Every structure is written in C-alpha cells, then in structure tokens.
Amino acid sequence: MASKTLHAIYTDDDILMQAVKDVRAEHYHIEEVYTPFPVHGLDKAMGLPYTRIAITSFLYGLVGLSVAIVMMNFIMIEDWPQDIGGKPSFSYLENMPAFVPIMFELTVFFAAHLMVITFYMRSKLWPFKKAENPDPRTTDDHFLMVVDAGRNDVKKVADFLTNTGALEIKLVENNDDH
Amino acid sequence: MYSVPSKLKLFAIIFMVVGAIGIVAGFLTAPSSTEEVKEMMASHGDGHGEHAEDSHATMEHHGGAEAGHDGHEAMNPRLEPAHDGGEDAHYEHVLHQLQNRPWSALYIACFFFFMIALGVLAFYAIQYAAQAGWSPVLFRVMEGITAYLPVGSIIIFILLVLSAFHVNHIFHWMDPELVNPESDHYDALIAGKSGYLNVPFFLIRAAIYLIGWNLYRHFSRRNSLRQDDAEDNRWFKKNFKLSAGFLVFFIVTESMMSWDWIMSFDPHWFSTLFGWYVFAGMMVSAITVISMVAIVLKSQGYLEFVNDSHIHDLAKFMFGFSIFWTYLWFSQFMLIWYSNIPEEVTYFITRIEDYKLPFFGMLVMNFIFPVLLLMNSDYKRINWFVILTGIVILAGHYIDVFNMVMPATVGESWFIGLPEIGSVFFFFGLFVFVVFSALAKAPLLATRNPFVKESKHFHY
Numbered sequence: 298m299a300s301k302t303l304h305a306i307y308t309d310d311d312i313l314m315q316a317v318k319d320v321r322a323e324h325y326h327i328e329e330v331y332t333p334f335p336v337h338g339l340d341k342a343m344g345l346p347y348t349r350i351a352i353t354s355f356l357y358g359l360v361g362l363s364v365a366i367v368m369m370n371f372i373m374i375e376d377w378p379q380d381i382g383g384k385p386s387f388s389y390l391e392n393m394p395a396f397v398p399i400m401f402e403l404t405v406f407f408a409a410h411l412m413v414i415t416f417y418m419r420s421k422l423w424p425f426k427k428a429e430n431p432d433p434r435t436t437d438d439h440f441l442m443v444v445d446a447g448r449n450d451v452k453k454v455a456d457f458l459t460n461t462g463a464l465e466i467k468l469v470e471n472n473d474d475h
Numbered sequence: 476m477y478s479v480p481s482k483l484k485l486f487a488i489i490f491m492v493v494g495a496i497g498i499v500a501g502f503l504t505a506p507s508s509t510e511e512v513k514e515m516m517a518s519h520g521d522g523h524g525e526h527a528e529d530s531h532a533t534m535e536h537h538g539g540a541e542a543g544h545d546g547h548e549a550m551n552p553r554l555e556p557a558h559d560g561g562e563d564a565h566y567e568h569v570l571h572q573l574q575n576r577p578w579s580a581l582y583i584a585c586f587f588f589f590m591i592a593l594g595v596l597a598f599y600a601i602q603y604a605a606q607a608g609w610s611p612v613l614f615r616v617m618e619g620i621t622a623y624l625p626v627g628s629i630i631i632f633i634l635l636v637l638s639a640f641h642v643n644h645i646f647h648w649m650d651p652e653l654v655n656p657e658s659d660h661y662d663a664l665i666a667g668k669s670g671y672l673n674v675p676f677f678l679i680r681a682a683i684y685l686i687g688w689n690l691y692r693h694f695s696r697r698n699s700l701r702q703d704d705a706e707d708n709r710w711f712k713k714n715f716k717l718s719a720g721f722l723v724f725f726i727v728t729e730s731m732m733s734w735d736w737i738m739s740f741d742p743h744w745f746s747t748l749f750g751w752y753v754f755a756g757m758m759v760s761a762i763t764v765i766s767m768v769a770i771v772l773k774s775q776g777y778l779e780f781v782n783d784s785h786i787h788d789l790a791k792f793m794f795g796f797s798i799f800w801t802y803l804w805f806s807q808f809m810l811i812w813y814s815n816i817p818e819e820v821t822y823f824i825t826r827i828e829d830y831k832l833p834f835f836g837m838l839v840m841n842f843i844f845p846v847l848l849l850m851n852s853d854y855k856r857i858n859w860f861v862i863l864t865g866i867v868i869l870a871g872h873y874i875d876v877f878n879m880v881m882p883a884t885v886g887e888s889w890f891i892g893l894p895e896i897g898s899v900f901f902f903f904g905l906f907v908f909v910v911f912s913a914l915a916k917a918p919l920l921a922t923r924n925p926f927v928k929e930s931k932h933f934h935y
Binding site: 351355383394395397 | 805808809812813815850852
C-alpha cells in the first residue's frame with residue numbers, strides 16, 4: 298500500500314526547530330529530519346529516546362578488563378610462572394601492578410572499538426552502503442523534514458507546513474514495501 | 476545576601492570545642508617517659524591490631540640512632556637487633572612515636588583543610604584565566620571557601636615554627652645532631668641535603684609561599700567585589716592577568732611546598748612526581764568542597780541561579796580529578812614497585828606493612844567509589860549522590876594525607892583515635908565557621924562579571 302509523505306525544506310535551523318515543535322504539537326508524525334550538521338536539541342524536540350550507547354560501552358569495557366585479567370592470569374601465573382627479573386609470579390594479585398597498564402589499555406580498547414562497531418551496526422553504516430539522502434542539498438545548507446501525511450488531507454498538512462516556514466514542499470509516494 | 480543561620484554557627488562552634496578537647500586530651504595522654512610506654516603497652520595487651528608485641532623491632536629510620544641509613548636496614552623492620560640494650564632503645568623509639576602522634580594528627584588535619592582552601596584558590600584562578608563561561612555564578616562560593624586560606628596559613632605557619640624550634644619532632648631532619656659530623660647521630664644523607672633542608676631557609680620558603688598565595692587571594696577577592704560596582708571591565712581584566720600570573724607562581728610553589736611540608740617527613744626518600752600527586756589530591760578535595768557548599772547553599776534557597784548543570788559540571792570535575800589522582804598515585808607506586816630500588820621502595824614497604832588498610836582503603840575510597848558512582852550522567856545531577864560521593868572522597872583524601880605523614884612520624888604506633896578525630900573536628904568546625912561567615916559578607920552573585928549572564932543560562 299502506498300504511503301504518502303511530505304518533504305518540507307527549511308534553510309535555517311532555528312526555524313526548523315520551531316517547525317518540529319509545531320508539527321509535533323499538531324500530532325503529525327515526523328518520520329525523519331535530515332540536517333547538514335548536528336542541531337543542538339533537535340533530538341529532544343523530536344522526542345527521540347536517549348541513546349544507550351554509553352551503557353554498551355561500559356559493558357564492553359568490563360569485557361575488556363576480564364579478557365586482560367584472564368589472559369594474563371593464565372599466561373603469567375598459571376601456565377608458566379617464570380621468575381622474570383624477580384617479579385613475584387605466585388599469584389595474580391602479587392604481580393598485579395605490572396599488569397595494570399595492559400588491563401587499562403584493553404578496557405579502553407574494547408570499550409571504544411566495540412562501541413564504535415555497535416554504532417555502525419545500529420545506524421546501518423558500512424562501506425559501499427547506498428546513501429539514503431532524499432535531497433543532496435541537505436548535506437550542504439538545507440534542512441529536510443519528512444512528515445507522514447497518513448490519513449490526513451495532504452493539502453491541509455502542506456498548508457500547515459508552509460506556515461511553519463518551509464520553503465519547498467514535495468509530495469512523495471512510496472510504493473516499496475520496506 | 477546570605478546570612479549565617481545561628482544553628483550553623485553553633486554547629487561549627489560545637490565541633491571546634493569538641494575537637495579542641497580531643498586535641499588537648501591527645502596531648503595529655505601522650506606518654507612522657509619510657510616507663511609510661513611500658514605501662515601502656517603492658518595494659519594494652521595485644522595493642523591495636525596486627526602490629527604490636529615483638530614485631531615492633533627497631534626501625535632506626537626515624538629514631539635518629541645509628542648510621543645504618545642506607546635504606547636496607549629500614550626495609551627489614553623485623554630484623555631483631557642484638558637483644559641486649561635493644562629493649563630500651565625500642566621503648567624509647569615507641570616513646571618518640573607516641574609523642575609525635577598528637578602533633579602529627581594536628582598537622583595532618585591542619586594541612587588537609589588548608590589544602591582544600593588552596594585548591595579552591597587554584598581552581599578559581601583557572602576559571603578566571605580560562606574565561607570559563609559556566610562557573611562565574613560559583614565565584615562567590617569559591618571566594619567564600621578561600622577565606623579560610625589566611626586563617627589556615629597562620630595556623631600552619633605556627634605549626635612549622637613550633638617544629639623549627641624543636642617543640643616537637645615531627646620533622647626528623649630538623650634535629651641539629653643529624654648534620655653535625657661530630658655527633659653519633661650524624662646522618663650523611665640528611666647532611667648532604669642540608670643546603671635545601673635547613674630550618675631558616677625552610678621557614679623563609681614557607682613564608683614566601685604563604686604570602687604569595689594570600690596576596691593573590693586578597694587582590695582577586697577585592698577586584699571581584701569592585702567589579703560589581705564598576706562601569707567597565709577594568710577589574711575583571713586585572714583579575715584575569717593576576718590569575719594567569721598566580722597560576723605560574725602557584726605551580727612552582729605548590730610543588731616546592733609538597734617537598735617541604737610533606738615529602739621532607741621522609742628525608743631519605745624522594746619522588747619526582749610528588750608535587751603533582753599532592754596537587755591532584757588537593758584539586759579533588761577542593762572541587763568536592765565547592766560542590767558540597769554550593770549544594771548546601773542551594774538547598775537553603777540562596778543560589779537560585781545555580782542549576783543542576785553547574786552541579787553536573789562540578790561532579791564531572793570530581794570524577795575526572797579522582798581518576799587523575801589515581802593515575803598519579805599509581806604512576807608513583809608502580810614505578811617504585813617495579814624497579815624495587817631499596818632506597819626508594821622503603822617508603823611503600825613501611826606503608827604496606829604497617830598501614831595496609833588505610834593505604835589500600837583510600838584507593839577504594841578515592842578511585843573505585845567515585846568512578847562507579849559518578850560515571851552515570853544522571854547521577855551527577857542528583858544532589859544527595861554528589862554529597863555522598865563527596866563525603867567519601869574527602870575522607871579518602873584525609874587518609875591520603877594521613878598516609879603521607881604518619882608512617883614517617885609515628886611509624887607503626889598509629890591509630891585513628893582521640894587526637895586524630897579531635898583535630899579533624901576542630902579544623903572542620905573552624906573551616907565551616909570561617910567559610911560561611913565569609914559567604915555572608917558579599918552578595919552570592921558576582922553581578923557584573925562579563926560571563927555571568929552566560930553562566931546563569933548555562934545548560935548542559
């Protein structure tokens with residue numbers, strides 16, 4: 298079934314912010330907003346949920362810490378406890394200060410890299426990915442808001458968007474089923 | 476304008492009185508002869524904890540006896556000396572430690588609150604020099620806290636002078652016997668350092684630091700008040716230049732102060748990053764106190780222009796500087812542990828053997844606790860969370876100073892009892908009294924600071 302969306306183009310981020318608030322106040326559904334740069338507060342105005350990426354990063358950091366501890370405990374203490382320059386290799390705790398730099402680095406390594414990979418996966422970014430940008434101008438100096446017309450009268454929604462300061466309004470019918 | 480509630484004044488005075496009683500009791504109960512030490516040790520039985528009884532041995536390190544100062548001796552405190560005559564030397568050694576205890580306790584508490592005021596002053600100067608846009612609403616709070624600086628300076632200088640005149644023996648190197656080649660107690664290492672570590676130069680240096688810091692505090696406060704009534708930004712610009720100059724002076728003198736006032740307790744030991752380490756502890760405690768005072772005042776309705784983003788920023792600083800402190804602590808510890816050079820590793824061996832719980836406990840309080848509690852962004856805005864973490868951080872940094880001073884002055888005879896708690900109570904009461912009285916002397920908002928509008932609308 299074909300869905301109808303309206304693409305409204307703005308040229309100023311302040312006007313865009315106000316438009317987002319107005320559109321939400323009218324209970325029209327904003328599907329997406331395309332901007333050339335991060336607009337501070339836009340996520341709050343759109344009512345997007347907070348990101349949980351920091352929590353994943355913390356958990357990945359704990360994984361990295363565990364990997365470091367288990368690895369060095371096995372190699373340096375259990376598998377072949379040699380006397381290297383008089384360092385005590387009787388227990389992990391006794392020789393721990395020497396392991397701390399690696400524990401720290403692996404914690405950071407896991408936290409950082411796995412978080413970045415999580416970010417790429419969740420935002421569906423990878424090399425050779427086809428760009429989803431509906432209008433190339435939004436990477437330069439235009440802002441585009443996609444509003445779902447739903448079962449509303451398209452004309453009425455379009456007029457409302459014009460009043461919010463949109464410079465151009467385009468009706469787009471999506472026939473694909475994604 | 477803020478006016479000090481009479482209850483708070485009473486609260487501060489009660490702490491001062493109780494603390495003073497504790498201090499006096501500490502001095503009165505310190506033994507004056509080896510006989511008393513013997514009695515005390517006999518009646519105590521096992522004494523306090525793991526290190527009592529015969530494990531005392533003799534650590535000539537600070538007893539000032541013998542010339543075995545190459546560090547190896549001190550490394551093995553359990554080496555029993557030849558028992559004939561060793562007994563009396565042992566009791567005398569313990570006597571010195573017990574006599575040092577109330578002085579050290581007083582010195583630690585005095586320095587701890589002094590360093591908070593000094594750290595706040597440095598943080599304040601950084602905010603000016605960096606032209607920070609978020610913090611000007613907190614300037615008067617910081618100025619109020621630094622009002623303790625002159626008071627603390629006088630007390631700490633008096634303590635240093637008392638040590639210099641041999642009223643107490645917490646600074647071992649001040650003993651003139653040690654640098655006298657004729658004496659039995661001659662110590663070649665300390666004598667070699669006497670070009671720097673001698674009493675007149677020590678006091679002159681202390682006076683220079685204290686005067687320099689207090690002058691900056693005086694003029695920056697005066698300029699800040701004048702800016703409120705000014706027509707232009709003249710006083711702000713003056714303060715900006717003054718702060719930049721002060722920061723240069725501060726980092727040099729702070730470093731030297733840490734060698735003089737803390738590192739010289741262990742005159743045989745040295746560490747290059749010690750000044751930074753003391754600085755980091757100072758900054759965490761200072762920022763913690765700023766946020767605690769701000770939260771207290773805000774909860775009483777005096778800082779309506781301070782919002783939770785300001786608290787959030789302060790909590791981030793607490794978090795960040797806690798990690799910075801740990802980084803320096805570990806860098807110092809690990810480098811010395813790793814190379815295990817006898818002359819420097821004794822410092823940590825005495826601490827790990829005799830101060831195991833405070834030494835590692837403070838690591839939990841100063842690192843693990845704040846890291847876990849202040850990592851979450853939302854928690855940094857919850858006042859009671861910041862207060863709770865702040866109390867643990869402050870207690871942790873008190874123990875940090877305790878660990879830096881006590882092992883050198885009282886050795887294994889340490890205990891956190893009357894003199895220690897009394898001293899902390901006394902200086903806490905004094906600190907609260909001075910700080911809140913100063914807060915009542917000027918409006919709590921620096922109205923004509925060029926960044927104050929931005930600061931009021933600061934939002935993170």
